[in-house]
Amino acid sequence: MSVPGIYYHTGKFLVWLWCKYVKKTKIGYKDIIFKYSGWLFWTVGVIFGIFVSTCVTVIPEAGTKL
Numbered sequence: 001m002s003v004p005g006i007y008y009h010t011g012k013f014l015v016w017l018w019c020k021y022v023k024k025t026k027i028g029y030k031d032i033i034f035k036y037s038g039w040l041f042w043t044v045g046v047i048f049g050i051f052v053s054t055c056v057t058v059i060p061e062a063g064t065k066l
Helices: 003-022 038-064
Strands: none
Touching: 003 038
């Protein structure tokens, strides 16, 4: 799978989790593309990717300075 595809599917999965557990709405994973725009999936996936890459690079460096 390509990197843009990973961002899209990660964002789609996170939006689906949000709908299922936070909003408590019953929506199928395959049907979520009909309710929300694809740009939302891209945006959530990219923001999550930036968050994860920042945590992976910053947290180990912070542990060595203690």
